[in-house]
Amino acid sequence: MAEIDHIVVGARTLEEGADYIEAQLGVRPGKGGSHPGVGTHNMLLSLGPQQYLEVIAPDPAQDTPPHPRPFDLDDPAVKLMLEAGPHLLAWVARTPALDAVAARLGPSQVGEVRSMSRGDLTWRMAFPPQRQDMGNLIPPLIQWDDGKGAAPRLKKSGCKLLALEAEHPDAEQLREVLRQRGLEEALKVRRSPHPRLVARIARPDGAEVALRSG
Template identity: 70%
Template sequence: MAEIDHIVIGARTLDEGAAYVEAHLGARPLPGGKHEGIGTHNLVMGLGPDCYLEVIAPDPDQPAPAQGRPFDLDDPSVALMLEAGPHLIGWVARTPALEAVAARLGPAVAGEVKAWKRGTLSWRMAMPPQRQDMRNLIPSLIQWDDGQGAAPRLADSGCRLVALEAEHHDVDALRQALAARGLEEALKVRRSPHPRLVARMMRADGTDVALASG
């Protein structure tokens, strides 16, 4: 069974992303590192022992990768959205059987399984190709090589992900895609003419906050 591993905030720069998270959640994410060869770098913030928040942005010290940066960061519509400010742009689900799921779905749907590494962390990940991800409502799948991943290593910010919600005009297709990945219980799905991902958060002081992709 897959489960939510982390949520992803996209930003033009990490400084903009850090300021956004601090303004909304009252806590500042910490340096993560570079994704060498991917063209991005990140910040991270613990949301408890099983989940965390990632801020991802293009890394100006790396050339743009041939196949584009993850989470559609190079897509003109996403770049335009991030010009206005950081946004929730996606999420990643943890699975103990990445290769099996990816093989069953096929690379045209699940994406190609690739090995990643940052510092002492290593993992394998499959990112759905653009337009197969239903505007990033379908998550990338990750399997951590140590079986635990980043969340248990991070300082607890006191913030929590209360619920993750997805809005789309074709809720049947969305539910089927989630179920194919063992994620039918992970999200609340609602019908809407405009695709949108919503993270219902609780700050350390108990205040409820909603972060949305649009």
């Protein structure tokens, strides 16, 4: 059974991303690390025992990677959007059976399964082919090699992911795609003229904040 692993906020720099999250949630993300060969680095914030928020940005210490950076960070439209400020970009779903899902749906839907690492954390991940992710509402799939991942390692922040919601013009098709990945219960889907991801998060002071991708 797949489930929400983390949500992703993109930024031009980690400093900008951390400032944005601190302003929104009242807590600053902690140090993450570099993704060798991927061209990115990150900071992390716990959203509960099993979920977290990732701030991701291009890593100036790395050469240009052989593949496009994840979460469309190299896309001109995304780069322009991030010029105006950090933004919720996507979500990632955790599965214990990545190979089985990839074999059943095929690379044209799941994407290429790639090995990745950060420090002593290792995992495999598959990103939906570009322009086939329904506005970043179909999540990349991740399988952590230790079966646990980053979330249990993070210091409690007092923040909690309350709900994840998706809006799309073809809500039924999105529901079906999520169902094929075992994610029909992961988030609420509703019809809307434009694709949008909404993450509802409780701050440590109890206030609710909504981060939106559009």
